[in-house]
Amino acid sequence: MLIEGLETLGLAQGDSVLVRAAVKAMGPTEGRAATLLIEGLLELLGPEGTALGLAFTPAYPSWARNPDHVWTPATPSATGGLAAAMASWPGAVRSQHPTNGFVAIGRHAQDMLADHDHTKPCFHPMNKLLERNGKMILVGCVESSPGFSTVHLAQEHLGLSTQTIRQGLFGTYFEQDGKVEWFARLDEPGCSMGFSKFYADYVREGLLRTAMIGQAYSIGIDAKAAYALERAKLEKDVTAALCDRPECFGCRGIWNYNKKDWPAYWAKEGVRKVKNRFRALRIG
Ligand SMILES: [Zn+2]
Known part of the structure; x- marks a missing residue:
């Protein structure tokens, strides 16, 4: 059932897929929702496929630095049950980015995240997802945490993500080559509650696929097509993705x-x- 739902969302063997989820919305699964979702994904994607997730970790104000907070790839992510389950999955790879890391499992996990470190923008791995003609799905968070992460990539490409009054003011200590250094974040993804404004555009263009994953209303899309549409809309109006x-x-x-x-x-x-x-x- 779960695999059929994932297929209806457009996923197939060998795909690279960014997954965001509110796993509780899948229904009664005795606390195993994240595990069931990952197992289903890996079975469907097969040995050539790759599942990606967001495994963000806290950014602290630079004026209140705490030397006890040192990011390492083992720092627990703050982006929900799916990210935590993915990060502890055997063979999972995490970015070296100290605040906005990704996690990946599968064939291309290493290639897709290897260069995502403190010198790269937060959503840099999305470039790799586009190169691989990847897909994106939202499971159960269509309303509560709306939108696809290609919007953040378009914002990065258009130079919007660095235009924040908080530039360099937040970050974290992290360990590199045995030395602890302060990472000052120069770009930020910002609020994504306005990303649902693109939903009608996806539907109009025939890009959006929908399915139930357990009891969770879910949507899927091809990353390149979504990016092209989002970028075009942002080029016309740079505030198009802001919430109301x-x-x-x-x-x-x-x-x-x-x-x-x-x-x-x-x-x-x-x-x-x-x-x-x-x-x-x-x-x-
Ligand atoms: Zn907002």
Whole structure:
């Protein structure tokens, strides 16, 4: 059943696939949802296939560096049950990127992640997914964590991801050649809640495939086709992937390419901060 669902999403033997999932949405699987999903993927993709996931780890403010926080490839990822299960899978490979690493299992895991280190942008491995004519699926997180990661790649290629007021302000210690160094992140993916705005475009172009994986509503797409569409839309309007929430700091407050939203956001935020200060004084 699970494998049929994955086939309906467009996956086939030998594919390279980026998977994002809210595995709990698959239904009652006695806590084995992530394992069942990975087993199903690997069986369908076969010995020539590769499954990729996001295994992000915390970025800390550079003004509050904690020498106890040193990233290594064994640092647990903070991106949910699927990433954790993939990272502990026998033969799994992880990026060397200290905050926005990927994890991969399968034939091309090593080639796809080998050069993803602290010198590369967060979503750099997506270039390899495009080169391999790969696919992407979302399992159970279509609404809760919407969108495909090719949008982040398009943002990187268009020079948007480095246009943040937080450039270089967040990072983590990491170990390299036996030395501990500070990694200051120069690009950031930002909020992705607005990526659902591309869904109607995918449907209109006939690109989107849907299936149930267990009880989880799921979607799949070819990475190259998705990227082309997303990039074209971002070229017309660089703010096309931002969400609509007025209070979203990640969309309204940080991007140098979206300064039109700064006055309203920061005026409201400034008032809130002053109010909080007075509230704190009254309590104190
Ligand atoms: Zn947002």
